Amino acid sequence: MVGVLVIGVDVGGTGARAAIAREQGIFAQSELNGVTDKVTAVISLVDELIERAGVSEVDVVAVGAAGFQLTGARLRDGVPPKMPTKNVLLCSDMLTSYIGALGLSDGAVIAAGTGAVALGTDMAGTWQRVDGWGYLLGDHGGGSWIGRHAMHAALRAADGRPGGSRLLLRLLDKDPAELVAEISERPDRAGLMASFVPAVARAAEEGDVIAAGLLRTAGDHLADTALAALPLGARRTIATTGNLFKIGGLLWQRFTARLKHVELQEAKGTGLDGALTLAKAVITNELPENAPSLTLVKN
Numbered sequence: 001m002v003g004v005l006v007i008g009v010d011v012g013g014t015g016a017r018a019a020i021a022r023e024q025g026i027f028a029q030s031e032l033n034g035v036t037d038k039v040t041a042v043i044s045l046v047d048e049l050i051e052r053a054g055v056s057e058v059d060v061v062a063v064g065a066a067g068f069q070l071t072g073a074r075l076r077d078g079v080p081p082k083m084p085t086k087n088v089l090l091c092s093d094m095l096t097s098y099i100g101a102l103g104l105s106d107g108a109v110i111a112a113g114t115g116a117v118a119l120g121t122d123m124a125g126t127w128q129r130v131d132g133w134g135y136l137l138g139d140h141g142g143g144s145w146i147g148r149h150a151m152h153a154a155l156r157a158a159d160g161r162p163g164g165s166r167l168l169l170r171l172l173d174k175d176p177a178e179l180v181a182e183i184s185e186r187p188d189r190a191g192l193m194a195s196f197v198p199a200v201a202r203a204a205e206e207g208d209v210i211a212a213g214l215l216r217t218a219g220d221h222l223a224d225t226a227l228a229a230l231p232l233g234a235r236r237t238i239a240t241t242g243n244l245f246k247i248g249g250l251l252w253q254r255f256t257a258r259l260k261h262v263e264l265q266e267a268k269g270t271g272l273d274g275a276l277t278l279a280k281a282v283i284t285n286e287l288p289e290n291a292p293s294l295t296l297v298k299n
Contacts, residue, residue, distance in 0.1 A: 004283050005058040007046055007085075008275030010096060011038050011065040017272050018045035020053050026276070028052045038071055039078035050084050062089040062279035064096025064271050068293050080297040087282050092293040093271050094119050094129070097241060100274030101267035104286060107237035108229040109267065112222055112244035114194040116142030120229030125289040130229040135190040141221030143194030143244050146214055150200045151179065151193065153210045165210040171199040201247045212250055219254025226259065241267040 009018040016038070019029040030048050035041045042063055050056070061083045065075060068091065080088040094111070098119045101109040108120030108128075116139045117132030135144040150165075154172045157164030172179065183189045203211035226238045238259060245252060256264060281287045282296065 006276060006279035007049055007058050007061045008272055008279050009042050009045055009063040010272040010275055011041060013066050016041045016045060018049055019272055019276060020049040021276050038065055039074055042079050043082045057084040060087040060279040060282045061085050062275045064091055064093040064275045066093045068092035076295060080299055086299045088297040089278055089282055090295045095291055095293055096271040096274035099277050100269040100271050101239040101241055104288060106234040108226055109239045110222060110226040112142055112242040114143045114190050115139035116222060116225055118225045118229035120231055120234060122231045122234040123288060126231045127290060127292050128229045128231050129292060131225045141218040143197045144190040146200055146218050147193035147196035149214050150196055165208055167203045167208045168211060171203055201249055204250055215250040216254045219251040220258060223255050223258035237263045239265050239267045
């Protein structure tokens with residue numbers, strides 16, 4: 001590894017981060033917000049880091065990108081020819097999140113934010129991805145799931161139907177008709193629903209039965225997702241990542257209670273750390289076997 005120089009890039013839905021590192025660790029980082037084109041973002045970040053490092057090439061560039069199922073083909077076509085390296089690794093940000101959280105070891109990682117998805121492996125070729133199906137059909141227990149069901153309860157209260165919550169309606173702080181119109185028109189409707197989660201947590205703290213029940217059920221769903229991602233033979237270790245777990249309270253209590261026979265740990269690092277680890281694994285020939293979505297392009 002002596003003299004090895006690698007770049008890792010973590011591309012989310014609207015932002016991207018990158019770092020350049022030697023064997024001693026990271027020595028320069030960069031970030032972009034308001035990303036609309038992932039290919040352009042990757043090229044821009046890598047070019048900036050190359051200039052800051054004062055080099056003309058690196059050993060590996062590794063990119064983990066959100067929505068890889070949809071954008072993977074564009075990344076494979078557009079990124080490698082513009083990279084200052086012979087080795088370009090491309091994959092989903094779920095894989096880089098896993099490696100960032102647990103390193104090159106077995107177990108499972110559950111990411112819970114607006115959505116909810118888990119990935120597990122025995123590091124012997126078996127990988128299991130669970131949920132992450134989006135706010136319409138999946139992401140059970142995630143922020144959009146909680147927000148959507150809480151909004152249902154608020155609208156039931158507005159109508160005077162059973163199962164409603166007057167407190168959630170008050171905390172919604174929005175005319176129900178305006179809310180419905182806004183959600184139907186906005187492309188980021190999942191994020192809009194997830195933005196209601198802090199109000200749900202507040203309502204639960206104030207004794208609202210509907211809100212408390214939603215958070216407990218969300219904890220159950222997330223625990224089920226995490227457990228389902230653990231392959232037979234893998235360590236009974238689950239790492240958590242994502243902003244949703246930061247609300248703690250009833251959701252976290254229920255989640256941990258369901259996983260009392262599993263070793264729970266916080267993620268060791270981020271998706272950017274995972275990208276750098278995968279970049280170094282290309283050099284040491286330690287890439288995980290059958291890792292989902294992983295593509296290694298040799299320029």
